[in-house]
Every structure is written in C-alpha cells, then in structure tokens.
Amino acid sequence: MIMTAGLGFKLEHLDEALTARNPGLWFEVHAENYMVDGGPRLRALVALAERFAISLHGVGLSLASVEPPAEDHLRRLRALADLIRPAAISDHLAWQKWEGAHHSDFLPFPRTRQALDITAGNVARVQDALGRTIMVENPSLYIDLPGHELDEATFLSELARRTGCGLLVDVNNIFVSAANLRFSPEVRLDAIPASIIGEVHLAGHRPDPDPDSGLLIDSHDAPVSDPVWLLYQRLIDRVGPRPTLIERDDEMPPFQDLMLERDRAHRLLEQRMSIDA
Amino acid sequence: MLDAADFQHAFGTMLASPDPSNDPAMRRALAVHRNTASKAARDALFANYPVTAAMVGEEAFAACATSYIEAVPPREARLCLYGDRFGPFVDAWTPFAEAPYLGPVAMLERNVTEALFAADRPPLDAAALSRGIDPEAPLHWHPATRIAKALMPAASLWLAHQPDAPPDALDAIAWDREIILVTRPSDAVEVRVIDGPTRAFLAGKTLAEAAANASSEGGDVASTFALLLSAGAFAEDIPRGE
Numbered sequence: 001m002i003m004t005a006g007l008g009f010k011l012e013h014l015d016e017a018l019t020a021r022n023p024g025l026w027f028e029v030h031a032e033n034y035m036v037d038g039g040p041r042l043r044a045l046v047a048l049a050e051r052f053a054i055s056l057h058g059v060g061l062s063l064a065s066v067e068p069p070a071e072d073h074l075r076r077l078r079a080l081a082d083l084i085r086p087a088a089i090s091d092h093l094a095w096q097k098w099e100g101a102h103h104s105d106f107l108p109f110p111r112t113r114q115a116l117d118i119t120a121g122n123v124a125r126v127q128d129a130l131g132r133t134i135m136v137e138n139p140s141l142y143i144d145l146p147g148h149e150l151d152e153a154t155f156l157s158e159l160a161r162r163t164g165c166g167l168l169v170d171v172n173n174i175f176v177s178a179a180n181l182r183f184s185p186e187v188r189l190d191a192i193p194a195s196i197i198g199e200v201h202l203a204g205h206r207p208d209p210d211p212d213s214g215l216l217i218d219s220h221d222a223p224v225s226d227p228v229w230l231l232y233q234r235l236i237d238r239v240g241p242r243p244t245l246i247e248r249d250d251e252m253p254p255f256q257d258l259m260l261e262r263d264r265a266h267r268l269l270e271q272r273m274s275i276d277a
Numbered sequence: 278m279l280d281a282a283d284f285q286h287a288f289g290t291m292l293a294s295p296d297p298s299n300d301p302a303m304r305r306a307l308a309v310h311r312n313t314a315s316k317a318a319r320d321a322l323f324a325n326y327p328v329t330a331a332m333v334g335e336e337a338f339a340a341c342a343t344s345y346i347e348a349v350p351p352r353e354a355r356l357c358l359y360g361d362r363f364g365p366f367v368d369a370w371t372p373f374a375e376a377p378y379l380g381p382v383a384m385l386e387r388n389v390t391e392a393l394f395a396a397d398r399p400p401l402d403a404a405a406l407s408r409g410i411d412p413e414a415p416l417h418w419h420p421a422t423r424i425a426k427a428l429m430p431a432a433s434l435w436l437a438h439q440p441d442a443p444p445d446a447l448d449a450i451a452w453d454r455e456i457i458l459v460t461r462p463s464d465a466v467e468v469r470v471i472d473g474p475t476r477a478f479l480a481g482k483t484l485a486e487a488a489a490n491a492s493s494e495g496g497d498v499a500s501t502f503a504l505l506l507s508a509g510a511f512a513e514d515i516p517r518g519e
Contacts, residue, residue, distance in 0.1 A: 032354040037420065038397035040464040041357075060354020066282040073354065098289035102351045104317035105310045107288065115281045143306035147279040213305045217313075 003053050003087060003243040005265035007258055014044050016255040018051060024266055026053040026087065028245050032060050034084075035076040042083075049084045055199070055245070056081060058091035060102065063122045063136065064109050065095040074129040081130055088199060088243070090135035090168045091126075093119065093156065106139040110147035111155045116162075123163040135198045136160075137168035140205075140218035141177040153191035166198030169242075171232050172224065176205050176216045185231055194239035202232055202265060203247035221250035224261055233268060240276060241269040318346045321356035322363060325390045328438040329367060329383045333376070341370050358394065361387060381431035385468065388423040388459045389435075392466045395421035400462055401511035412485040419512040421461035424471075424479060432457040432470045462509025469508065475501050479510065 004024025009017060017027065027048055034045050034056075048054065058077065061069050081089060094106030109115055127133055136159060138152060150158070156167055169192060178185035204222030208215040224232075224246065236242065244265045248258055291298055291307055298304050322342040323330050330338040345366045351359050364387050367373060368380025399405075400419055425431070432455050437446035458471045458479075474496020481487025488498045505511065 033357050035355055036357065036394035039394045039421075039461065041394070043397075043464070058354075062354075064281075066285055070353070095285060096354065098285060098292075100352060102353050103289075103292065103310070103314045104351060104354070104356060105313040107285075107292075107310060108306075109281065109288075110279045110284055112279060112281065118281055142309045143302055147284075208305075208309065210305075210308065213308070215305055215309060217309060 004241070004269045005262045006053075006055065006243060006245045007262045008245060008247045008249065009045075009048065010252060011041060011044060012252070013255040013258075014048070017048060020259070022259065022263065022266065024269070025262070026055065026243065028055040028057050028247075031056040031058045031077055031080060031089070035073075035080050045084060049086075053087040054084050055088040055090065055243075056084065056086045058089070059104070059106075060096060061091040061122070061126055062095050062097040062102075063091055063126070064093060064115060064119045065097045065122065066118055067097055068122055068125055069129075070097075074126065077126075078130055081132075088135060089130060089132065090137055090199065092137045092139050093152075093159075094139045108139070108141055108143060108145055110145050111150045111152065112147065113149055116150065116155060116158055120159055120162045123159065123165050127163060127165065133164050133166060135166040135168040137170050137201065138173050138177075140170075140173040140180075142180050142215055144181045151191070153188065153193075157193055157196060160196040167192065167196045168199045168201060169197050169235065170201035170203070171235060172201065172203040172205055172228050172247075173218055175225070175228050175231060176218045179216045185227075186234065189231055189235055190238065192239075197239050197242055200232065200235065200242045200244040201247050202228060202244060202261075219250065220247050229264075232265070236268065236272045241272045244269060315343065315346055317356060318351055318359060319343060321351075321359040322346075325357070325360050326363060326367075326383055326386045328386055328435050329379060331438055332379060332382065332434070333373065337372065341367060341373070344370070358390065360390075363387065378429040378431065378434060381427040381429040382434050385425055385427065385431040385435055385457060385459070388425055388457075389466050389468065392421040392423055392459045392461045395419075395461065398512040400506075400509035401513050402506055402509075405513050406506070410484060412488075413483050414514060416481060416484050416487055417512045417514060418479070419460065419509055421459070421466070422479075422510045423459040424476060425457045425459070427455050427457060430455050432468050435468055458505075458508060458510065460508045460510050462507070467508060471504075472496070475504065478502065478505065 002024055003026045006026035006028055009027040009029050034042055092106045096103045160167055174185050174188050202224045203220045204224055205216050206219045206222055208217050246262045292311055319342045345363055349362050364384030367383040373379045398420055430450050430452055433450040455470045456476050458469050460467050474491040474494040477490035477494045478487045478501045481490045491498050491501050
C-alpha cells in the first residue's frame with residue numbers, strides 16, 4: 001500500500017481510525033506518548049499498526065543538544081520501534097534538554113559548522129541505536145538569531161549527506177518562520193533538495209495572543225491555512241508526491257473533520273502522481 | 278564563532294529567568310518558547326490529574342499546575358508520566374488548605390497513572406488457579422497493582438467523579454480514612470477501597486502466608502482471595518529473569 005496522506009493519531013479516535021478504509025491512509029504518533037512499559041494505550045497503537053503504516057514522530061531526542069541523546073530514551077524508542085515496526089521515525093532540528101530539565105518545545109540555535117558536527121553526531125547515535133535511518137524536521141522559528149554560518153536548507157542537506165538521514169519538511173513551520181523572521185517562504189521551500197525529502201507535515205497556526213508580539217505561533221490547533229496549502233502544492237509540484245501528514249494536537253475537531261483535510265492532501269497527491277504516471 | 282554549549286547555556290538561562298533580555302525580539306521569542314513548554318506540561322497535568330482538576334475547577338488547577346511546573350519542571354520528554362510529585366505539592370498548596378482531601382486524591386491519581394502505563398502481564402485468575410497453585414510458591418503482584426493508605430476518603434471521591442458513578446455518590450461518602458487498591462485487570466484501571474484483612478493478604482509473599490495474614494486479622498480467606506483475583510491484583514507466576 002502506498003502511503004499518501006496520513007493523520008496524527010489521537011487515542012479518542014481509535015474506533016473510527018480502525019474502521020477507516022481511505023486508500024493510502026496512515027497514522028503518526030508522538031513516540032514519547034507510547035514509550036511506556038505497557039497498558040491499553042500501547043495496545044491501541046499495536047492494533048492500529050496491524051491495519052495501517054505508522055510513523056513514530058519524536059519530540060524528545062533533542063538532536064541539536066550539546067549533550068547526546070539519553071541512553072534510556074534511545075532504548076525505549078528502539079523497543080517501541082521493534083514492537084510497532086513503523087514505516088518512518090523522525091524528530092526535530094532543535095534542542096530541548098538543558099541541565100537535566102526537558103523543555104517541551106523546539107529551541108533554536110545558531111546554525112554553525114560546530115552545531116552541524118554536534119547534530120550529525122547525535123543523529124548518527126540515534127540511527128546506530130535504532131539500526132535504521134531517521135528523518136529530521138525543520139522547526140518553527142521565532143527569532144532571527146545572530147551567528148548563523150549555514151542557512152537552514154544547507155544545514156539540513158549537509159546533515160542528510162553526512163548521516164544518511166532524510167528530511168521531514170514541515171510546510172507550516174516554513175510559513176510561520178518566514179512570517180516571524182521576514183523571509184520568503186517560497187525561496188526557503190525551493191532551496192530544499194528533492195532527493196532528501198521523505199515526508200511532509202501540514203498543520204495550523206495562529207497569531208500570538210499577545211497583541212504586542214506580532215508573531216505567528218505553530219499552534220497545531222487550527223485547520224491548515226490556505227497559504228500553507230498553496231506552498232504545499234508548490235512543493236509537491238517540484239519534488240513529486242511524498243507521504244503527507246495532517247497534524248492537529250489541540251482544539252480537536254471530530255475525526256471526520258480531520259479526515260476531510262487529510263482527504264484534500266490525498267487528492268493533491270493523487271493528482272501529482274497522475275502527472276508522473 | 279558562537280560556541281554551541283555557550284549558546285545553549287545562555288539561552289537556557291534566559292528561558293529560566295523572568296526578565297531575561299533587553300532585546301524585545303528575544304523577549305518575544307523567549308515568551309513563545311516558555312509558553313509552549315509550560316502549556317505542554319500544564320496539559321499533561323490536566324490529563325494525569327483529571328479528578329483533582331474537576332474538583333477545584335480549571336482556573337485554580339491551572340494556577341497550582343503552573344507553580345508546580347516552575348518548581349519541578351519536566352525532566353524528560355514523556356509528559357504522559359509527568360507529575361510524579363504533584364500529589365504532595367497539591368497537599369501543601371496553600372490556596373487548597375481548606376480542602377485537605379485534594380492532596381490524597383491527587384496522590385491516588387498518580388497511582389492510577391502508574392497503573393495505566395505499567396507493564397503487561399497475564400493476571401492470576403480463576404483459570405490459572407484451576408491448573409493448581411502451590412501455596413508455598415511466590416505470590417507476585419501484577420505490575421499495575423498499587424496500594425495506598427489515605428487519611429481522607431480519596432478512593433470514594435475519585436470513584437464519585439467517574440462517568441459511571443451514581444448521582445448520589447458524593448453525598449454517600451463516609452468521611453473516613455481508606456485503604457485503597459489500584460489494579461488494571463484489563464484495559465481500564467480499577468480503584469477500590471479494601472479492608473485490613475485484604476491488605477494483610479496482599480502483604481503475603483506466598484499464598485499460604487497471605488491466607489495466614491488475612492485470617493489473623495479476622496478476614497474470610499476465600500472471599501478475600503476471590504476479590505483480589507477478580508481485581509487482577511496478582512500476576513501469573515513467570516520464571517524470573519525476563
């Protein structure tokens with residue numbers, strides 16, 4: 001079965017998800033929510049994995065941290081991967097760990113050559129522990145840090161070349177970052193080499209509730225916006241079809257509403273496939 | 278070149294401090310990152326302590342949760358397990374001083390979370406018994422099984438806030454201390470109040486010792502054992518070393 005458009009899985013949607021028969025449908029979960037010893041939540045994912053391709057999307061590897069990924073985290077991720085046999089494993093180009101605390105967001109860093117060495121080392125450690133390659137996702141950015149030596153596309157391309165990892169392109173993150181840092185999302189999107197793109201994320205965003213901030217927030221609590229759909233069309237026109245996820249983590253609508261968004265991505269992918277055929 | 282470790286130290290320090298930077302762009306970005314992480318941790322506490330949250334209301338719970346997150350920030354990415362010290366924190370939270378039952382309820386909810394994610398093991402059940410059980414063989418708790426003693430009716434309060442609770446459940450509570458058993462016999466965690474003999478039974482390292490314990494406290498051994506089997510309190514004996 002070809003993976004076309006997938007949906008972020010929520011436990012409350014289990015029954016509807018298990019009976020969905022949409023062609024190309026797959027599901028993604030936040031790996032950490034299932035890196036537990038046992039119980040009904042893990043059993044639900046096992047049941048889902050019997051029917052659908054699953055992507056394990058990590059939010060905790062802290063790939064850009066100066067400290068390497070924690071051994072017990074890697075061991076649990078490996079155990080989950082051995083159980084679920086996911087189609088893909090991914091995490092973010094960001095850091096979260098600092099002095100023993102875990103900051104549950106994707107923190108920015110100056111993209112220096114040293115940072116590339118550190119991140120490549122961490123990705124290699126993860127891939128060695130898992131016995132397979134992973135994909136790395138571009139994060140949403142909220143500040144134009146000083147000190148960058150490499151642009152994001154170059155950094156990610158070099159990371160992929162050194163480690164063999166793939167790239168998960170989050171189109172909404174590019175849109176949000178472009179608005180916040182005032183660059184062209186089209187130029188940024190067009191700079192990513194097609195050959196390393198393995199998956200695409202689409203999600204919703206909203207303006208920062210602080211009226212003085214002027215920032216867009218990658219909030220995952222709204223439908224995918226029209227400009228993000230346009231960027232997505234531009235991306236797949238250029239690189240071809242890629243497994244594409246509709247991400248929603250907050251203000252959850254009914255499963256069927258999410259499936260409408262998912263089916264929209266599926267149709268765009270089908271149209272794109274028919275061009276290649 | 279900006280050293281990566283120096284940058285992460287500086288950024289982490291700014292994230293942790295209330296008035297971190299003179300640069301307005303940096304202040305806005307730090308606020309976003311701080312809010313996102315804080316919301317994720319707060320959502321996790323709402324998810325892991327739903328009865329406590331329902332009892333105090335969203336606003337009061339959020340205030341307590343936010344203070345806890347500052348005091349005990351997440352140490353790892355698995356937020357489904359976050360909040361292991363929240364029960365004692367709720368117990369000591371001054372705005373809840375008039376409601377001394379909240380701490381015990383929160384502590385019970387931690388047991389429920391632990392039980393929910395504990396390892397899977399076949400429970401010792403009546404079918405396993407029919408294959409014979411050596412009274413001197415070790416009696417193993419199921420990995421999900423927890424026992425708690427509460428000075429307040431924490432289990433009764435928890436049960437009264439479940440969707441299947443009878444409408445008069447809150448009014449029917451006897452305000453007394455409780456011995457609480459938490460188990461996970463199938464897909465759902467079960468909470469029940471147990472008596473002294475049942476707790477004594479659970480302390481037995483073998484069936485023979487468990488029976489003697491329960492009996493010495495005046496319990497009916499057969500009905501106590503039957504109750505604990507139906508609750509899924511014990512695991513089938515699996516050779517050690519797995």
